[in-house]
Amino acid sequence: MPAKAFVCPRCLERFSLSAWQNAEGQRVPPPPRPSRWQRLTESFRAPEQTGTPQSTQFRAAMGDARRLSAVCPNGHRLPPDYLDRPTVVVGLVGLTGASKSTYLTVLLDLLYAGALAPLDISVEMDEESADRFELNYRQPLLVDKRQLPLTPLLLEEGQSPEPLTVVFRRTSRGTPERSMNVVFFDASGEQLYRKEDLGRFGKFLYVASSVIVVLSPGMFPGLASTADPGEASIGLARPTQMLVNVADLLRSARGLKKDAYLADVSASVILSKADKLRSRPDFPADALRDADLSPAALPRLFEEVRANSGRLVDFLENNGGSNLLTALLGRLPDPTVHAVSATGSEPESGHYPSITPRGVLDPLLVLLARHRFIPREGLELEQALAEWPQA
Ligand SMILES: Nc1nc2c(ncn2[C@@H]2O[C@H](COP(=O)(O)OP(=O)(O)OP(=O)(O)O)[C@@H](O)[C@H]2O)c(=O)[nH]1
Ligand SMILES: [Mg+2]
Ligand SMILES: [Zn+2]
Numbered sequence: 360m361p362a363k364a365f366v367c368p369r370c371l372e373r374f375s376l377s378a379w380q381n382a383e384g385q386r387v388p389p390p391p392r393p394s395r396w397q398r399l400t401e402s403f404r405a406p407e408q409t410g411t412p413q414s415t416q417f418r419a420a421m422g423d424a425r426r427l428s429a430v431c432p433n434g435h436r437l438p439p440d441y442l443d444r445p446t447v448v449v450g451l452v453g454l455t456g457a458s459k460s461t462y463l464t465v466l467l468d469l470l471y472a473g474a475l476a477p478l479d480i481s482v483e484m485d486e487e488s489a490d491r492f493e494l495n496y497r498q499p500l501l502v503d504k505r506q507l508p509l510t511p512l513l514l515e516e517g518q519s520p521e522p523l524t525v526v527f528r529r530t531s532r533g534t535p536e537r538s539m540n541v542v543f544f545d546a547s548g549e550q551l552y553r554k555e556d557l558g559r560f561g562k563f564l565y566v567a568s569s570v571i572v573v574l575s576p577g578m579f580p581g582l583a584s585t586a587d588p589g590e591a592s593i594g595l596a597r598p599t600q601m602l603v604n605v606a607d608l609l610r611s612a613r614g615l616k617k618d619a620y621l622a623d624v625s626a627s628v629i630l631s632k633a634d635k636l637r638s639r640p641d642f643p644a645d646a647l648r649d650a651d652l653s654p655a656a657l658p659r660l661f662e663e664v665r666a667n668s669g670r671l672v673d674f675l676e677n678n679g680g681s682n683l684l685t686a687l688l689g690r691l692p693d694p695t696v697h698a699v700s701a702t703g704s705e706p707e708s709g710h711y712p713s714i715t716p717r718g719v720l721d722p723l724l725v726l727l728a729r730h731r732f733i734p735r736e737g738l739e740l741e742q743a744l745a746e747w748p749q750a
Contacts, residue, residue, distance in 0.1 A: 365442055366566045367431035368522045368542045373566065377429040377442055390427050438485035438524055438540075446540040447625075447730050448566050452605055453573030454598055455548035456587055458631035458701055460507050462573060463545050464496040465701040465716045466723060467523065474720060477652040478733060479531045485524040492523055504711045510547040513560045520546045520563070527732060531654070539732050552601035557608055564605060565612040569625045569726050572605075572687070572694070574598060576636055581678025585635040599683045606690035625729035626691040627722040630671055634700040634717070641677065643670040647698040647718050654734075661728065661737030664695055664721055671696040693740060697722050 363373040379389050428436045451459040470482040484492060499505045513520065523543045530536045544563040550556040557564065564570075577586025578593050609621055636642040646667035650660045675696075676684050687694060699722070703715030728735035 365431075366446055366448060366542075367433065367435050367437065368441075368446075368448075368524050368540075369435040370431060370433045371519060371562050371566050372431055372433060374432050377431070377437070379427050380430050380434075380436070381427055386430075387427060389429075438487075438526070441485075441524075441540055444526065444538045444540050445730075446542060447568050447726070448542045448544070448563065449569040449571060449726065450544050450561075450564050450567040450605075451546070451571050451573060452551055452564075452601070453548055453629075453631075454552060454575070454578070454593065454601065455509060456590060457548055457573040457575045458629075458699075459548065459573045460496065460510055460545050461500065462571075462629060462631060462699060462701045462719065463523070463543060464492075464500045464507065465714070466719050467492060467525065467543075468497055468501055469716065469719060470525070470723075475652070478529070478654060478657070480527055480529045480727075480733075483526045483528070485526070488521075488523045488525070491521060500711075501714060504714060506706045506709050506711070509549075510545060512547050512549055516559045517562065518560060520544050522563070527727070529732065537732065539730065541726075552597055552604065554604050557604050561605075561608065564608050567609070568623055569730070570605065570609070570627075570691070571722055571726075572602065572626065572628045572691070573631050574628060574683075575631050576633070579675060579678045579680045579683075582636070582639075585632065587632075595680065595683045599686050602683070602686045602690060606686075621692040624692055625726050626694040627725045628687060628691075628694050628696045629699045629722055630675065630696060631699055631701065633698040634703050635705065636698070641674060643667065643674060643698075646670055647700060649717060649720065652720075657724075657728075657734060658737035660721075660724070661735065664697070664725065664738065667698070668696040671698055695722070695725050695738075697725075 363375050365375065365377065366373050377389075379387050381387050428439070429442055430436055451463060453459050467484070471484070473481070475482065496507070500507050510520070523545070525541045525543070526538060527541060528536060528538045544567070546560065546563070550560045575587070575590055576582040577590035578595055578598060580595070583591040606621075607617060609624055610617060610619055613621070615621070633647045637644055637647065650656070650663065652660070672684055672688070697718060699718040701716055701719060702711050703717055704712055724733070725738065727733045728738050
């Protein structure tokens with residue numbers, strides 16, 4: 360393990376050795392770890408079978424271990440087995456009203472519902488995140504079909520939004536199980552574009568290895584007819600500034616120069632609310648789609664992602680977005696652009712008539728491929744393949 364290999368999803372501190380505490384919150388020595396062989400035989404052993412009993416001592420130790428939890432240097436309890444998996448911290452970035460929270464809600468709900476099962480991937484949210492997700496995100500949007508409230512501003516310097524921590528597991532026949540922690544940060548867009556706010560409230564971006572940029576179509580001069588109230592007047596200077604600031608921050612967090620290649624960061628860009636663009640003749644409407652998922656079809660899917668990304672870049676450039684796109688393509692590492700409709704429809708007096716998401720999974724698949732969780736054949740340009748370091 361490299362030095363400071365772990366990051367705490369609560370306080371964002373990087374650390375190398377973890378401490379352990381018992382159910383009463385007292386610090387204790389680390390529990391014994393079952394060997395690979397013990398884990399394997401354990402799973403094959405019928406509960407009542409008495410053939411090769413493990414020592415009572417060992418079983419007692421493992422029983423205690425289940426009641427222990429690893430903690431970060433600041434005493435935050437980490438989710439079970441968190442330290443056994445690599446972690447990707449994802450920052451959702453975009454101005455207020457861009458659809459960051461709406462997108463994240465719909466994405467996590469689809470994942471929960473087994474959307475990646477055709478790729479042998481299952482997901483699980485850590486307990487503490489799950490309660491908050493249900494209450495603040497899923498229930499209001501997907502059960503009550505209400506518009507989500509804007510994400511609250513952070514009030515104290517150094518505070519971070521509460522993360523949503525998800526474990527991805529992939530089990531395909533013949534290969535060992537792989538798993539990965541993905542920690543999502545959904546901040547208020549109001550605190551993401553000023554440089555000083557990024558320093559004060561954007562601590563999660565210092566540890567982020569993935570950014571999902573969410574752009575609302577209404578900000579583009581040629582697409583002003585799709586603007587939500589107040590959006591058209593924002594213009595593109597503010598989101599462009601936001602991108603420049605975020606890209607600077609990602610580099611300075613790694614001690615890199617301003618034009619250095621961000622080799623270990625994945626970036627995808629979402630053109631949100633694409634349901635409002637469907638009727639426009641210049642919109643590449645077939646870029647807003649859900650492809651069939653299967654391991655064999657992934658390379659093809661990624662080739663389409665790349666092709667659609669190019670078409671969407673053209674579309675946005677033709678609608679007045681040249682400067683923004685230049686900043687985006689020049690400062691983020693080979694971002695893919697995706698058309699997404701989180702809800703499929705426009706809310707009427709605060710309510711969505713129905714919620715039928717489109718194109719929500721592609722940005723996540725790119726993320727998973729770039730962080731080596733699924734094969735990335737078809738996705739990468741030759742240059743990126745050469746520059747992206749081997750895991
Ligand atoms: N038509 C349509 N409208 C959407 C969609 N997603 C979001 N919206 C609209 O955009 C509004 C803002 O979405 P949010 O997800 O709250 O935006 P946000 O980026 O989280 O905003 P902040 O929390 O303030 O940073 C929603 O209340 C909807 O009115 C979509 O897929 N289609
Ligand atoms: Mg929000
Ligand atoms: Zn912590």
